[in-house]
Amino acid sequence: MVGWIDLARGAVTLNILLLGVLIYVWGRNYYTLRSKHTLGLLLFAGLLLGENAFALYFYSLDPLLTAWFSSSVPDPAWQAMIVLHGFETVALVVLAWITWD
Amino acid sequence: MEAVLWYVLTSTRGGANRIRILRALDNRPRNANKLAEELELDYKTVRHHLEVLEDNDILTDSGDDYGAVYLPTDRVRNYWDTVEQIMEAAE
Numbered sequence: 001m002v003g004w005i006d007l008a009r010g011a012v013t014l015n016i017l018l019l020g021v022l023i024y025v026w027g028r029n030y031y032t033l034r035s036k037h038t039l040g041l042l043l044f045a046g047l048l049l050g051e052n053a054f055a056l057y058f059y060s061l062d063p064l065l066t067a068w069f070s071s072s073v074p075d076p077a078w079q080a081m082i083v084l085h086g087f088e089t090v091a092l093v094v095l096a097w098i099t100w101d
Numbered sequence: 102m103e104a105v106l107w108y109v110l111t112s113t114r115g116g117a118n119r120i121r122i123l124r125a126l127d128n129r130p131r132n133a134n135k136l137a138e139e140l141e142l143d144y145k146t147v148r149h150h151l152e153v154l155e156d157n158d159i160l161t162d163s164g165d166d167y168g169a170v171y172l173p174t175d176r177v178r179n180y181w182d183t184v185e186q187i188m189e190a191a192e
Contacts, residue, residue, distance in 0.1 A: 025114045032117055034190050037107035101113050101153060 004078030011085035012055045018092040019049045102180050120191045130172035
C-alpha cells in the first residue's frame with residue numbers, strides 16, 4: 001500500500017527532477033550569455049534543489065528522522081506536508097514549461 | 102517589458118537563437134524562410150521562435166501569410182537599450 005510518506009517522497013523526487021531540467025537550461029544559458037537575470041534564476045533553483053534534497057534526505061536516509069517520519073507522524077500532518085510539496089511541484093511544472101520553450 | 106526580454110531571450114532553452122533572430126531582423130526585416138537560411142536553422146524551429154517573439158510583443162509581421170516579413174515592434178524599440186545589453190552579453 002502506498003502510504004502518505006511515499007506520496008511526499010514522490011513529490012519531492014519530482015521537484016528534484018524538474019529543478020534538474022531548470023538548472024540544465026539556465027546553467028547552459030548562463031554559460032553562454034552571462035546574464036545577471038539567468039544567474040539569479042540559477043541561484044533560486046539551486047536553493048530550491050537544496051530544500052528538496054534535504055527533504056528527501058530527512059524522509060529516506062537520515063537514521064533518526066526516517067524512523068520517526070515513517071512511524072510517528074500522524075496522517076493529517078502528512079496531508080498538510082503533501083499540500084506544500086504538491087504546490088511546489090505544480091509551480092515548478094509551470095516554470096519548466098515556459099523555460100523549455 | 103524588460104523582464105519579458107530578459108526571460109524570453111536569456112532564460113529559455115531557445116533564448117540564444119531568439120537573440121540571433123532579433124539581431125537579424127533588426128538589420129533587415131525578412132520572412133521566415135530567408136531567416137532560416139540566413140541563420141542555418143530548421144524552418145519549423147524559426148517559425149516557433151517567431152511565434153513566441155510575437156506572443157511577447159517583441160516582433161510583428163506584415164501579415165502576408167507565408168511570405169510575411171517580420172520586424173521588431175515599436176514597443177521593443179522603446180526598450181532597445183535592454184536588447185542591446187542582452188545582445189552584447191551574447192557575443
